[in-house]
Amino acid sequence: MNKKQKRTRNRILIAIVLFVVAYIIAELMPLATWLGTETAALWAEFALFLIPYLIAGYDVLLRAAKNIGHGQVFDENFLMSVATIGAFALVLFPDSDPHMAEGAAVMLFYQVGELFQSYAVGKSRASIAEMMDIAPDFANVERDGELVQVDPYEVAVGDEIIVKPGERVPIDGIVLAGSSQLDTAALTGESMPREVREGDEIISGCVNLTGLITVRTTKPFGESTVSRILELVENAAEKKARTENFITRFARYYTPAVVGIAVLLAVIPPLLLGQSWSDWVQRGLIFLVVSCPCALVISVPLSFFGGIGGASRLGILVKGSNYLETLAHTETVVFDKTGTLTDGSFNVVAVHAEADIDADRLLSVAAHAEAFSNHPIALSVQKAYAGPIDKQRIADVEEQSGHGVRATVDERVVYVGNDKLMRECGVDYHDCELTGTILHVSLDGAYVGHIVIADVVKPDATAAIEALRAAGVKKTVMLTGDRTDVAAAVADELGLDEFRAQLLPQDKVAEVEKLLGETHAHGTGKGKLAFVGDGINDAPVLTRADIGIAMGAMGSDAAIEAADVVLMDDKPSNIAKAIRIARTTMRIVWQNIVFALGVKLLVLVLAAVGIANMWLAVFADVGVAVIAILNAMRAMNVRNMK
Ligand code: ADP
Ligand code: MG
Numbered sequence: 001m002n003k004k005q006k007r008t009r010n011r012i013l014i015a016i017v018l019f020v021v022a023y024i025i026a027e028l029m030p031l032a033t034w035l036g037t038e039t040a041a042l043w044a045e046f047a048l049f050l051i052p053y054l055i056a057g058y059d060v061l062l063r064a065a066k067n068i069g070h071g072q073v074f075d076e077n078f079l080m081s082v083a084t085i086g087a088f089a090l091v092l093f094p095d096s097d098p099h100m101a102e103g104a105a106v107m108l109f110y111q112v113g114e115l116f117q118s119y120a121v122g123k124s125r126a127s128i129a130e131m132m133d134i135a136p137d138f139a140n141v142e143r144d145g146e147l148v149q150v151d152p153y154e155v156a157v158g159d160e161i162i163v164k165p166g167e168r169v170p171i172d173g174i175v176l177a178g179s180s181q182l183d184t185a186a187l188t189g190e191s192m193p194r195e196v197r198e199g200d201e202i203i204s205g206c207v208n209l210t211g212l213i214t215v216r217t218t219k220p221f222g223e224s225t226v227s228r229i230l231e232l233v234e235n236a237a238e239k240k241a242r243t244e245n246f247i248t249r250f251a252r253y254y255t256p257a258v259v260g261i262a263v264l265l266a267v268i269p270p271l272l273l274g275q276s277w278s279d280w281v282q283r284g285l286i287f288l289v290v291s292c293p294c295a296l297v298i299s300v301p302l303s304f305f306g307g308i309g310g311a312s313r314l315g316i317l318v319k320g321s322n323y324l325e326t327l328a329h330t331e332t333v334v335f336d337k338t339g340t341l342t343d344g345s346f347n348v349v350a351v352h353a354e355a356d357i358d359a360d361r362l363l364s365v366a367a368h369a370e371a372f373s374n375h376p377i378a379l380s381v382q383k384a385y386a387g388p389i390d391k392q393r394i395a396d397v398e399e400q401s402g403h404g405v406r407a408t409v410d411e412r413v414v415y416v417g418n419d420k421l422m423r424e425c426g427v428d429y430h431d432c433e434l435t436g437t438i439l440h441v442s443l444d445g446a447y448v449g450h451i452v453i454a455d456v457v458k459p460d461a462t463a464a465i466e467a468l469r470a471a472g473v474k475k476t477v478m479l480t481g482d483r484t485d486v487a488a489a490v491a492d493e494l495g496l497d498e499f500r501a502q503l504l505p506q507d508k509v510a511e512v513e514k515l516l517g518e519t520h521a522h523g524t525g526k527g528k529l530a531f532v533g534d535g536i537n538d539a540p541v542l543t544r545a546d547i548g549i550a551m552g553a554m555g556s557d558a559a560i561e562a563a564d565v566v567l568m569d570d571k572p573s574n575i576a577k578a579i580r581i582a583r584t585t586m587r588i589v590w591q592n593i594v595f596a597l598g599v600k601l602l603v604l605v606l607a608a609v610g611i612a613n614m615w616l617a618v619f620a621d622v623g624v625a626v627i628a629i630l631n632a633m634r635a636m637n638v639r640n641m642k
Contacts, residue, residue, distance in 0.1 A: 002122065005122070008118075012108065012111050012112060014055060015052040015108055018051055022048035022101075026101070031044055048100075049088075050088070056107050056111050057108075061077075061081050075255065078259075079258075082288055083286075084106050084107050085103070086285040087103030087106065087614065088103045099285075099614060102613075102614035105615070106617070113621070113625045114294075120629045120632075121302060135230060136204065136205075138150060138151065139151075139161045139221075140163065140167075141160070142162065155170075157219060158216060158217060159217050160214055162212065163215060164208065166209075167207070168208070172217065172218055172219045174215065175201075175215055176214045176215060177214040178197075179198065180210045180211035180212070180213050182194045182209065183206060186206075187205045188568040190315065194206075204225050204227075205225055232560075235319070239319060239323070241304055243593075244321055247297060251293045258291035258604075262288045263284065265284045266281045266285075287607045290600055290620055295596040295621075296596050296597070298629065299632040303588045303592065303635045304321035304324060304635075305321075306588075306635030306636035307582065307584070307588075310635060310637065311577075314577060315569045317566040318564070324581075325582070326546055327547055329527060330546075330579055331519055331529070332528075333473050333475070334512060334530070335477070335531075336478075336531075336534060337479070337480035337487065338377075338480065338481075338482065339534035339570075340551050341461050342456060342458065343455055344455065346377060348381075349434060363385050363451065365441060366451060367382050367387070368407070368409045369397075369405050369407040369415075369416045369441075370405055370416060371389050374536065375399070375537075401504070402420070402481045402503070402505050404417015406425075413444050414441065414443055415427065415440075415442045416439050418483070419438075420502075422440045422442065427445060427446070428447055429450070436452040436453055436454040437455070437486055438450050438451075438453075438483065464573040465572075466495075470576070471580055472579075474527070476496045477497060477500070477515060478498070478500075479499070479511055480499070480501050480503065481505070481508075482502075483501060483502065484502060488501075506540075508541050512529070512541050515529055516529050516546065529545050530546065530575070547564050548562055549565045549578070551567050565578060588632060588634060588635050592628040595627070595628065596625075603620040
């Protein structure tokens with residue numbers, strides 16, 4: 001509880017004590033005998049209950065008055081003020097029972113409910129902040145031979161920083177010296193520490209567990225992983241789900257409607273049917289108390305908030321509650337192959353050089369041409385070559401996505417890529433009998449051979465596809481620019497429903513559009529399509545799909561930008577988890593909506609026919625709010641969600 005909440009709590013406690021005292025005096029003391037007349041006793045009671053009422057509710061009254069001044073009449077402050085003032089005003093009807101006690105009680109309980117709400121919201125905020133407590137406060141840099149702590153914002157790209165065991169890595173970079181184990185749990189939910197040594201990339205937000213490491217920064221603090229994640233989580237609250245907007249709109253019409261009905265209820269029967277005023281005014285007031293939509297207005301956003309927070313605990317960043325809603329309806333999941341379902345680190349299976357060149361030279365030429373590319377294929381070729389790469393020898397590099405690369409190496413034009421690329425530049429290539437991705441290489445327009453590389457599927461990919469089916473996904477499709485036989489082998493191994501091969505990036509967009517059409521036309525038409533990619537040349541598809549899921553936020557900026565959901569861990573099995581969290585959250589949201597509206601409707605009917613009294617109305621209102629909030633907080637509990 002924060003200071004303000006504590007003050008409110010104390011104020012409510014004082015009001016409750018005074019209320020009890022007033023109640024005892026009103027019930028047990030012979031006020032009428034003491035004061036002489038019944039009327040004097042009634043006004044004494046009035047004064048007695050007015051004190052706790054004002055102590056508990058003066059802020060509600062003030063807010064209601066202020067809002068009326070601003071032209072926003074119908075909010076819950078207004079409802080509560082009118083209902084309670086009305087209860088006190090019944091003192092003016094001589095033939096009615098006094099209802100001051102109820103008026104004061106309504107305000108008291110309402111404030112208890114409000115306090116509970118603000119506590120619940122604060123708590124879920126705090127726990128998100130806590131699990132997002134990955135922001136480092138300082139970076140160690142060496143100045144004049146001494147280690148000093150500086151603000152991470154002051155560290156420039158390319159500076160050397162030192163991370164001691166037990167400290168959080170403040171900025172993304174590359175390990176220059178030392179080796180250690182990193183705890184990435186706060187980022188990825190993965191509990192196994194990750195080994196790093198010289199030359200490895202490390203991302204900010206991890207905790208350095210064992211060794212002292214020197215890191216050369218590759219990004220400024222503001223663009224490092226931690227800063228970006230924090231920004232994402234903070235902005236998530238602004239992207240509201242349709243359900244959420246619906247509730248806001250609903251409250252906007254609902255409250256005036258209820259006030260209208262309450263007025264009619266209080267006025268029509270006495271005027272037209274000659275019934276007693278006090279009885280019907282009282283029914284109208286009860287109506288107002290029950291009608292307060294606070295349970296809905298607070299619990300729905302709180303449920304979404306919980307779902308987003310819970311997901312981020314598992315390393316799944318959802319950029320807004322609208323995406324959580326879409327995710328819950330996912331029926332088709334489309335995957336990119338390389339780097340998403342497969343590891344993306346290719347092994348060289350064979351190097352087939354033509355007669356006039358040797359295999360080492362072929363690999364060296366290819367590695368040089370690929371030296372500036374970030375494509376998983378390029379990285380694997382560079383790794384397989386292992387020799388030194390002299391960037392002075394390379395010029396005019398051009399990457400042709402879905403085809404390969406073109407570069408000038410030692411003044412000679414090199415093409416490395418697939419058969420499409422060879423055909424486009426008119427090189428006479430020949431195929432290979434081996435299964436794998438084939439990189440054809442040409443030198444100055446002459447074919448010099450090919451390198452066959454192969455990739456393995458990720459260890460949890462098969463389980464991930466099964467988990468998706470279990471979570472209710474109807475169709476899984478893989479899209480790839482790779483060869484058909486490679487695609488078929490992967491699709492078969494993973495048990496995918498469909499695959500399409502030999503696609504250029506723009507073909508992938510067209511395929512996704514076709515699949516979108518099929519998904520939306522299928523069944524109830526509510527089904528959605530998710531595309532999962534690693535962000536390398538699939539950003540257009542990520543934005544085109546109903547929901548774009550990017551793998552490996554560990555590196556790719558394009559992915560974070562284009563995607564709606566970012567998986568901090570490269571594991572495909574997290575997709576099913578994200579869908580499950582989304583479904584659970586939506587279930588909780590609808591439980592709350594149905595429950596809150598159901599109970600309200602019931603009490604409203606009871607109030608209209610005169611069965612419900614003010615006490616029941618109060619308990620129904622506060623009780624429903626508290627239960628709905630407790631239910632909403634379950635959305636955050638993802639640990640026991642499988
Ligand atoms: P995927 O759809 O599997 O993610 P891409 O669309 O990135 O694959 O690439 C499709 C094909 O284009 C690859 O299988 C490869 O044949 C060729 N290719 C793409 N980039 C490169 C590169 N840098 N070097 C060589 N070949 C490449
Ligand atoms: Mg790809």
